[in-house]
Amino acid sequence: MDLQDRTEGLVEGLHAIAGDGAWSPDERHLAATYLSKDGFTAVLVDVDTLAWWRLGPAQGSMHPVWHPSGQRLLLNGFCGAPGPERACVHLTDVPGGESAFLAFGSxxxxxxxxxxxxxxxxxxxxxxxxxxxxxxxxxxxxxxxxxxxxxxxxxxxxxxxxxxxxxxxxxxxxxxxxxxxxxxxxxxxxxxxxxxxxxxxxxxxxxxWWLRWSNAADRLLTSNTDYGSGEAPPIFVIDPGSGTEAPVQLADGSPLTGIEPVWAGDDSCILYIRPSAVGGTEIWSYGFARKRGKRLYPFEDD
CATH class of the missing domain: 2.20.25 (N-terminal domain of TfIIb)
Structure with a gap:
């Protein structure tokens, strides 16, 4: 099987575990959970060559987290039979390094x-x-x-x-x-x-129930209502010094609504999810300068 075939198969698997990818600090590698017929496996992808490696112990690993150095990954997995009491983490050097048990927990x-x-x-x-x-x-x-x-x-x-x-x-x-x-x-x-x-x-x-720090660690982003009624809740920015909440607003003064908001780039915009009118979900972006939301997926023309 050549590299292209292997990569296409990998991408199919990564799509099944949406949201589990983690970029390395230098953005040259992507670590993610790969779903194959044998179960879950953490993988590392070189985004320049599309070469990839399986990571972690033989019994499976998932939800990789980068060390700030970019030289190691923390991998979640199980020690023995799967179950909450046997959850454990391993540290592995990248790329292609050996994994070593670190501690119980996740x-x-x-x-x-x-x-x-x-x-x-x-x-x-x-x-x-x-x-x-x-x-x-x-x-x-x-x-x-x-x-x-x-x-x-x-x-x-x-x-x-x-x-x-x-x-x-x-x-x-x-x-x-x-x-x-x-x-x-x-x-x-x-x-x-x-x-x-x-x-x-x-x-x-x-x-x-959802909270994310800005890249500058001077603001917190939340949609502070549980999502389950079919209506997206308002999105707020919290001042970590005073606890003051400020609603994120559109240009007309109405509140921006969505779930699971995250900061993007230099904190000048955010990404968030909204329910689709035809079922499913949509990915949107919002810029603080223009105070406008834009649908990213499914794609929207300007």
Whole structure:
């Protein structure tokens, strides 16, 4: 099989795991989860030559995350039979390096999980009754596999690390929350900055379920309502210093609506998803200068 055939087969597999690609810091390689007849496998693609490599242990790997150096990848997988209690991560040198077990846990519920020189992982809490909380606990793990729990006194839904790894934001449930509180909140949004161990600073409360730092780590982007009614929620920008929310607005003053917004480029625009009038979803962009949304996929002519 020649390179072109292999690449076409790879692209088909990558399409099945939409949103799981991760660019290297120099944007020369793309790491992603490849779905084949044998299951999930993390792969690395050289975007210049289209050569690609399988990554990780033989039992499968997925959801690759780059080390800031661009020389290593953290791979999620399982140790033994698949299951939450056996989730583990491996570190592998790229391209084509050997993988080594790092720790039990996963990067699920952790966004951009390299925080102040250590990996941020979530682990399933000890066996408990269904109604008990928390379900997951969060740890910082160093290169030797030594771990330290963070936010042990809180019920954490997810932790989002800023580009550069100096700041983080945590979405938590309030004290006294029950299992039934998980889907709907209200959640408390806290910012963590400075040396590890400094208490988190609560800045806002709301139905947060999606949050992303700007590239400059000076703003947070959210659509702070659960998506399930068929209507896209408004998109907000949050000041991490004061917790003030500012709705993103179109030129006519109406709110921009969508789900899973992310910053793009130099933070001058965002990408987001909207439900399609004919079913399915559409990908849109919004520029802060022109205050205009533009559909990117399916394609829209100017």
């Amino acid at each position: 990067t699920f519920f952790c966004v951009d999980p390299y925080w102040q020189g250590r990996w941020l992982l979530s682990r399933r809490a000890e066996k408990q009754r269904w109604q008990d909380l928390p379900r997951y606990r969060f740890y910082l793990v160093d290169e030797a596999g030594e771990s330290e729990e963070v936010l042990a006194d809180r019920v954490v839904r997810s932790i989002i690390v800023s580009p550069g790894g100096e700041r983080a934001a945590a979405i938590c449930l309030p004290p006294g929350a029950t299992r039934e509180s998980l889907p709907n909140g209200p959640y408390r949004l806290s910012v963590l900055e400075g040396p590890h161990g400094v208490p988190p600073r609560e800045i806002a409360q709301g139905d947060y």
